[in-house]
Amino acid sequence: MNPExxxxxxxxxxxxxxxxxxxxxxxxxxxxxxxxxxxxPVCLGHPGVLPVLNExxxxxxxxxxxxxxxxxxxxxxxxxxxxxxxDLPKGYQISQFTHPLLTGGSLSVRSGExxxxxxxxxxxxxEDAGKNLHAGIRDASHVDLNRAGVPLxxxxxxxxxxxxxxxxxxxxxxxxILRAIGISDGNMEEGSFRCxxxxxxxxKGTSAFGTKVEIKNMNSFxxxxxxxxHECDRQSALLARGERVVSETRLFDSSTGxxxxxxxxxxxxxxxxxxxPDLPPLVLDPNWIAEERANLPELPQERVFKLSEExxxxxxxxxxxLLEEDLSRYFEEAREVVVRYAxxxxxxxxxxxxxxxxxxxxxxxxxxxxxxxRILSGELCPEEIAYLVAQVVEERISLNQAKxxxxxxxxxxRSPKSVIKEHNLSQESGEEKLGExxxxxxxxxxxxxxxxxxxKERVFGFLVGQVMKKSGGKANPQKANLLLKDxxxx
Amino acid sequence: xTPLFDGIASFAQGRDSRKFSIEEAVRSCLDRIENLDxxxxxxxxxxxxxxxxxRQLDNRMARNPAQSPFYGYxxxxxxxxxxxxxxTTCASRMLANYRPLENATVVDRLLKAGAVILxxxxxxxxxxxxxxxxxxxxxxxxxxxxxxxxxxxxxGSAVAVASDMAPMALGSDTGGSIRQPAxxxxxxxxxxxxxxxxxxxxxxxxxxxxxxxPFARRAQDALEMMLVLSGPDGRDMTVASRNPEEMxxxxxxxxxxxxxxxxEEFFSDGLDDGVRVSLERAREVLAAEGAEFRPxxxxxxxxxxxxxYLIATxxxxxxxxxxxxxxxxxxxxxxxxxRDLYTHTxxxxxGPEVKRRILLGTFALSAGYQDQYYRKAQQVQSLIREEFDxxxxxxxxxxxxxxxxxxxxxxxxxxxPLAMYLSDIYTISANLAGLPALSVxxxxxxxxxPVGAQLIGPAWSEGRLxxxxxxxxxxVGVRRPPMTGERxxxxxx
Numbered sequence: 001m002n003p004e005x006x007x008x009x010x011x012x013x014x015x016x017x018x019x020x021x022x023x024x025x026x027x028x029x030x031x032x033x034x035x036x037x038x039x040x041p042v043c044l045g046h047p048g049v050l051p052v053l054n055e056x057x058x059x060x061x062x063x064x065x066x067x068x069x070x071x072x073x074x075x076x077x078x079x080x081x082x083x084x085x086x087d088l089p090k091g092y093q094i095s096q097f098t099h100p101l102l103t104g105g106s107l108s109v110r111s112g113e114x115x116x117x118x119x120x121x122x123x124x125x126x127e128d129a130g131k132n133l134h135a136g137i138r139d140a141s142h143v144d145l146n147r148a149g150v151p152l153x154x155x156x157x158x159x160x161x162x163x164x165x166x167x168x169x170x171x172x173x174x175x176x177i178l179r180a181i182g183i184s185d186g187n188m189e190e191g192s193f194r195c196x197x198x199x200x201x202x203x204k205g206t207s208a209f210g211t212k213v214e215i216k217n218m219n220s221f222x223x224x225x226x227x228x229x230h231e232c233d234r235q236s237a238l239l240a241r242g243e244r245v246v247s248e249t250r251l252f253d254s255s256t257g258x259x260x261x262x263x264x265x266x267x268x269x270x271x272x273x274x275x276x277p278d279l280p281p282l283v284l285d286p287n288w289i290a291e292e293r294a295n296l297p298e299l300p301q302e303r304v305f306k307l308s309e310e311x312x313x314x315x316x317x318x319x320x321x322l323l324e325e326d327l328s329r330y331f332e333e334a335r336e337v338v339v340r341y342a343x344x345x346x347x348x349x350x351x352x353x354x355x356x357x358x359x360x361x362x363x364x365x366x367x368x369x370x371x372x373x374r375i376l377s378g379e380l381c382p383e384e385i386a387y388l389v390a391q392v393v394e395e396r397i398s399l400n401q402a403k404x405x406x407x408x409x410x411x412x413x414r415s416p417k418s419v420i421k422e423h424n425l426s427q428e429s430g431e432e433k434l435g436e437x438x439x440x441x442x443x444x445x446x447x448x449x450x451x452x453x454x455x456k457e458r459v460f461g462f463l464v465g466q467v468m469k470k471s472g473g474k475a476n477p478q479k480a481n482l483l484l485k486d487x488x489x490x
Numbered sequence: 491x492t493p494l495f496d497g498i499a500s501f502a503q504g505r506d507s508r509k510f511s512i513e514e515a516v517r518s519c520l521d522r523i524e525n526l527d528x529x530x531x532x533x534x535x536x537x538x539x540x541x542x543x544x545r546q547l548d549n550r551m552a553r554n555p556a557q558s559p560f561y562g563y564x565x566x567x568x569x570x571x572x573x574x575x576x577x578t579t580c581a582s583r584m585l586a587n588y589r590p591l592e593n594a595t596v597v598d599r600l601l602k603a604g605a606v607i608l609x610x611x612x613x614x615x616x617x618x619x620x621x622x623x624x625x626x627x628x629x630x631x632x633x634x635x636x637x638x639x640x641x642x643x644x645x646g647s648a649v650a651v652a653s654d655m656a657p658m659a660l661g662s663d664t665g666g667s668i669r670q671p672a673x674x675x676x677x678x679x680x681x682x683x684x685x686x687x688x689x690x691x692x693x694x695x696x697x698x699x700x701x702x703x704p705f706a707r708r709a710q711d712a713l714e715m716m717l718v719l720s721g722p723d724g725r726d727m728t729v730a731s732r733n734p735e736e737m738x739x740x741x742x743x744x745x746x747x748x749x750x751x752x753x754e755e756f757f758s759d760g761l762d763d764g765v766r767v768s769l770e771r772a773r774e775v776l777a778a779e780g781a782e783f784r785p786x787x788x789x790x791x792x793x794x795x796x797x798x799y800l801i802a803t804x805x806x807x808x809x810x811x812x813x814x815x816x817x818x819x820x821x822x823x824x825x826x827x828x829r830d831l832y833t834h835t836x837x838x839x840x841g842p843e844v845k846r847r848i849l850l851g852t853f854a855l856s857a858g859y860q861d862q863y864y865r866k867a868q869q870v871q872s873l874i875r876e877e878f879d880x881x882x883x884x885x886x887x888x889x890x891x892x893x894x895x896x897x898x899x900x901x902x903x904x905x906x907p908l909a910m911y912l913s914d915i916y917t918i919s920a921n922l923a924g925l926p927a928l929s930v931x932x933x934x935x936x937x938x939x940p941v942g943a944q945l946i947g948p949a950w951s952e953g954r955l956x957x958x959x960x961x962x963x964x965x966v967g968v969r970r971p972p973m974t975g976e977r978x979x980x981x982x983x
Contacts, residue, residue: 041590041591041592044817044818045812045817046590046591046812046817046818047578047580047585047588047590047693047694047812047813048570048571048572048578048590048594048690048691048692048693048694049690049691050689050690050725050726050727050728051727052724052725052726052727053727080808082808082811084811084814084832086814086816086828089812089816089817090811090812091808091811091812091814092808092811141828143816143817270856270857272807272808272852272855272856272857272860274804274805274808274855274860274864277696277697277698277728277805278694278697278726278727278728279727279728280727280728
């Protein structure tokens with residue numbers, strides 16, 4: 001990226017809500033059913049039907065507002081947003097325009113070494129559209145309306161995001177909150193968590209916004225990062241050449257990693273918003289809001305503070321442990337087993353949890369990024385990682401050995417226990433056995449022993465190496481060191 | 491061709507005393523339809539199961555006595571209300587072959603009370619019009635003079651009741667579509683308070699103004715039907731939780747001592763002399779019964795037409811966007827891509843008046859014009875509401891003509907949309923203010939054409955409006971068009 005420019009990003013996230021039924025009818029809200037099996041006259045937009053608001057969806061909206069520190073408006077209004085498209089049965093989408101359910105609030109994201117607050121503009125309720133199906137069909141398109149009418153919250157940030165990394169962290173933090181309060185499964189692949197970005201550049205140090213471009217179709221965190229990087233490069237190249245950025249909507253193409261123009265703002269649709277006459281304004285009882293506030297579960301940020309205090313680890317480490325639900329569950333389960341090992345082995349728990357945190361943040365996190373959730377279960381389940389950590393604490397193997405064992409276990413998807421067994425990996429700390437190897441080494445290297453005793457201390461390293469070699473790598477290096485010194489000083 | 495019964499009380503009495511069976515009652519209606527409807531054209535489709543259902547009800551009644559006055563009562567339904575198993579065409583090419591999957595709430599409630607549906611009645615396409623001339627399905631004639639229109643948009647329902655083909659019918663009223671044809675056809679038509687009756691299953695024209703209501707010969711019958719139709723159903727969030735029984739209570743109130751307002755704006759220059767004379771006579775009757783008349787002002791009502799044709803068309807353009815040829819209804823075969831599919835389907839499926847209103851409504855809501863048109867209209871609508879509120883601090887209800895003229899001739903206004911729109915000038919403001927209003931027959935003109943007197947009340951006052959209507963009904967007498975049988979009642983005004 002051209003260092004003269006600064007990136008300005010605002011994100012629009014659409015999240016489906018985990019309600020049993022759709023937003024305005026009683027059809028089941030479920031992904032993956034055969035096409036057009038979860039439909040009724042209401043969500044098919046038949047003549048004469050009317051919407052009835054799903055209270056559960058409102059409740060979930062209130063919960064998100066409270067979790068993000070938004071103003072929950074006791075009066076909000078539904079509007080109709082008009083456009084023609086085959087996946088939009090009524091020719092309009094019921095949304096909220098002038099009076100959304102939620103405004104304000106914020107989300108803090110990691111930015112380099114620090115933390116930045118990203119302000120939220122608004123969050124409103126709306127219904128999802130269906131899906132047009134083109135693949136594998138000749139000379140026609142099909143429409144699946146199972147998704148039509150599924151409840152959505154659209155979460156619109158202020159243009160406070162400055163880097164692709166912040167954007168990705170924003171999305172991860174947001175998804176973590178959605179999951180923590182149980183309102184969405186945040187599944188990007190199934191489309192229950194979708195993101196559009198408004199991107200512009202401006203010269204560093206200036207405050208006016210540049211011309212913004214809207215980017216759609218980024219259906220993974222990686223694609224968001226790629227799309228923003230590409231868009232930033234594209235815009236900065238234009239500006240560097242003295243050209244203008246055109247206000248338009250662009251689609252991200254994951255096969256090329258580039259964004260392509262979809263439509264210019266001149267072709268933008270006129271949505272003709274007006275208040276939905278079939279739904280009275282949504283008026284909330286303040287007691288209901290208070291009740292939801294009281295029932296809100298522990299939020300991710302609170303858990304981070306708690307964990308960092310409890311384990312004496314840095315907040316960002318605690319955050320990294322908790323950010324991804326798979327990983328944080330894995331950590332919690334492994335931690336319980338470590339506590340058990342500590343009790344049985346009679347050693348301080350902190351020794352084990354400290355090692356566990358470090359091991360997960362370095363080894364496991366790396367492999368997880370590489371291979372995904374399959375390295376968190378089966379032969380690599382939490383019990384196994386706890387076993388490995390306990391082996392290190394109890395000095396049966398060294399930390400380096402443990403790392404090697406873990407890498408081998410991941411490659412072959414075997415349990416660490418079996419890897420240790422197969423490679424006969426164990427650490428010898430017993431003085432008897434160590435003494436035996438030391439005595440042999442001393443006997444075999446009389447010249448070196450002589451040099452050492454004459455003051456050539458550099459020879460010590462050589463002798464330690466010989467002991468390690470003789471033990472086949474099993475000797476506990478610290479113990480071997482101490483004992484060797486002891487022998488040499490006799 | 492004398493009807494077997496006259497009104498719901500006489501029906502229930504004849505039914506329970508076994509003077510006639512339900513099957514006979516239903517057949518008598520079907521016979522009249524067979525005889526009269528080829529000329530009048532009120533019905534678009536007949537219920538093939540009507541006689542069967544009547545027989546079933548007769549059989550059931552042999553074991554258990556009827557629980558509702560509506561048990562076995564034949565009714566006609568405007569063709570924008572869903573009856574499962576029958577088409578709902580809205581008199582449009584767009585829905586010519588559309589069959590709804592479920593009943594409208596009002597139809598459900600009538601059926602639950604035991605009613606027998608005779609058929610579906612003609613209307614202006616998607617309820618847009620004031621003469622039923624905008625139907626894509628054919629002409630409906632006024633039984634009082636078949637050269638004249640029956641009014642609209644619920645023309646078919648008004649004609650069915652006026653000619654005794656059906657003792658009662660359902661219509662819908664967005665700007666006068668029940669009251670205006672009721673006035674033109676000499677029957678009673680009631681537009682309830684907005685939120686009194688569920689609109690579920692009514693094909694929407696303008697959602698914030700539409701309300702379903704009854705056509706009847708007698709105020710008592712309209713009351714009975716209102717009690718069946720009203721109240722929340724859980725499928726329409728705009729229905730208020732009011733107890734319908736309040737209407738029965740109010741129907742028992744006294745006319746003596748009532749204060750009735752005469753809005754000056756409704757008796758101005760545009761009013762036909764025949765209508766004026768008829769209404770004056772009606773006023774005298776009510777005054778003689780002890781009602782006190784007082785002039786009131788509704789200065790913003792004159793903008794009602796302007797406001798209505800912005801708000802109603804905006805909502806209509808929105809409501810009608812679902813007719814795209816994708817899922818149901820008419821689909822043009824000319825199209826080879828999605829854009830053409832929309833264009834050709836809507837071009838071929840909608841008639842000229844519907845297209846005119848979609849264009850107007852789309853324009854009124856479009857970016858850059860919304861403040862000037864739609865929002866300005868909403869502001870004036872609020873003024874109109876406030877003026878009504880103020881008036882109802884002083885008076886119990888308003889008395890006014892339903893229409894500026896008696897029924898007009900076919901073609902007289904159909905080439906001039908503005909002239910046609912003006913025929914709703916007195917009815918529109920009740921819709922804009924969400925108020926209950928009815929049209930009750932007054933004395934006919936010297937030419938023998940029907941005239942309607944309109945009563946507009948504060949929200950939820952249907953019972954009292956019907957009470958006053960019943961007093962007029964008694965004075966005027968229930969009249970029947972000459973072509974449909976013997977003449978009843980007194981002389982012309």
